[in-house]
Amino acid sequence: MAAEAADATDAVVLKTPLHARHVALGARMVPFAGYDMPVQYPTGILTEHNWTRDKAGLFDVSHMGQCFLIGPDHETTAKALEALIPADIVNLAPGKQRYSQLLNEEGGILDDLMITRSIDPDEDGALYLVVNAACKDADYAHIEARLPANVKLIKAEHRGLIALQGPGAEAALAAIAPEAAEMGFMTSRTMKVAGIKANVSRSGYTGEDGYEISAAAAKIGEIWDTLLLDANVKPIGLGARDSLRLEAGLCLYGHDIDTTTSPIEAALNWSIQKRRREEGGFPGAARIQRELAEGTSRIRVGLLPEGRAPAREGTEIATPEGEVIGTVTSGGFGPTLNGPLAMGYVAKAHSAPGTKLNLIVRGKPLPAVVAPMPFVPNGYKR
Secondary structure (H helix, E strand, O other), X not given: OHHHHHHHHHOOOEOOOOHHHHHHOOOEEEEEOOEEEEEEOOOOHHHHHHHHHHOEEEEEOOOOEEEEEEOOOHHHHHHHHHOOOOOOXXXXXXXXXXXXXXXXXXXXXXXXXXXXXXXXXXXXXXXXXXXOHHHHHHHHHHHHOOOOOOOEEEEOOOEEEEEEEOOOHHHHHHOOOHHHHHOOOOEEEEEEEOOEEEEXXXXXXXXXXXXXXXXXXXXXXXXXXXXXXXXXXXXXXXXHHHHHHHHOXXXXXXXXXXXXXXXXXXXXXXXXXXXXXHHOOOOOHHHHHHHHHHOOOEEEEEEEEOOOOOOOOOOEEEOOOOOEEEEEEEEEEEOXXXXXXXXXXXXXXXXXXXXXXXXXXOOEEEEEEEEOOOOOOOOOOO
16 A cells, blocks of 8 residues: 555646646647646747747746745855855845856756846845755755754745746736846846846746746736736747757756756856855865866767758767767757757867867767857856
């Protein structure tokens, strides 16, 4: 009976607050990170990808983990978090957001996350975190077990989260939340969106300008519905979200980064600020400081295959002479590029842009070249 009960529990698929709306819109639903999520709507992934590039795409990301760290003051809370990640949070200004990684003792990546400091002086000591859906329970347990007694983690399971992305995002959101137009990239504000209190950040994971909007789960549907009244806004599924982030050269946890990769191997050096590089004081600091100084034996690179055939995750990467030097971690077709693209890890000696390599697809070498990322220029509003 116990085993049967465990199997039944494992089979439970969660639903976001917007689930019924996706079904009503004709979305094709698939299990993803324990949730029933829209992979595409009737128009299809290609159309959704291009719509986001040209206008504004609306994504349900309520499956992501939202939580708050609450301490007596900013420095106390920031230092508690800095003991777990390599980013400088003590010097994060009010209303600013930062990307970082939760590290294990070997410097491997347990998850990547976004950290926001509230702009409200009355919320000094509060940090808002967004972590990946598949990792959130493990992340919460990991963080809670390592917090000092005067800093608490509060799960925000009562909140929904949507992302509005694309060059038309500013106009669409400003029409129902005028303050949004004034925001710069990686900033955050609390404002009324369609009359509903929400936390809004100018960020996202598509490479385009846009926003993430967090509001009460009971109210997030009203914001979603209001945004979709704009003719330039269409709902977008997970399929286009993946092709957009791949063209932007952005990592997907569990694929391009995991516990076997360090931030330096993953080419995420930019996310570790100078003070933390020098002082350390985070898990795996000795390894990461050594890799910053001496380099790594392998590194994440962009790859552009010749022809039209995509190279999928797990494809071996070899030199023209046949020596296997790495593996593809993400790959597919880039609608904006109008061709295949991939990311993967290669031996450092073969990582320079322009290096010619082969991708072993169905046992045959497919010529490819190492390419700088992002593959498509970013549209962030600086």
